[in-house]
Amino acid sequence: MLSNPRPRVLCVDDDEDSRMMLITLLRQALIEAKAVGTATQALSLMQTERFDLYLLDGWLPDLDGFELCRRMRAFDPHTPILFFSGAAYEADKERGIEAGANAYVVKPDVDGLVGSITQLVSEAESVTAKVIPFRPKMSFSSPFTLEPAAA
Secondary structure (H helix, E strand, O other), X not given: OOOOXXXXXXXXXXXXXXXXXXXHHHHHOOOEEEEEOOHHHHHHHHHHOOOOEEEEOOOOOOOOHHHHHHHHHHXXXXXXXXXXXXXXXXXXXXXXXXXXOOEEEEOOOHHXXXXXXXXXXXXXXXXXXXXXXXXXXXXXXXXXXXXXXXX
């Protein structure tokens, strides 16, 4: 179970209908989503807001999704990046992973998308969670006793 019940996702897709569909579907899955249509908007937004995952399309008008992924990864090496693209070729999947993405889901696999987001966010939280080891309290033996003093 995620410690943050509503992870924040930045969706980057050039198609307005796809952006609206993604926001709607993700909100139904209790995932907070914000969507932009260009790589420039995404790079700007990721510098001012914190997200738990970046969701990218492979085709963008100003920069392809693979180059955007490389730039995002250079700026933020820890936040998961997931491609959700209609490009179903194995070469596209490999390019996405080589660019720094954690996973690649082919459109329109919405169940796979939601499952991947949940898994990647959960894994990222467990990696970044601080584990404080249990240390028993130190006990000191007191030179004083509660026994009455001898008279």
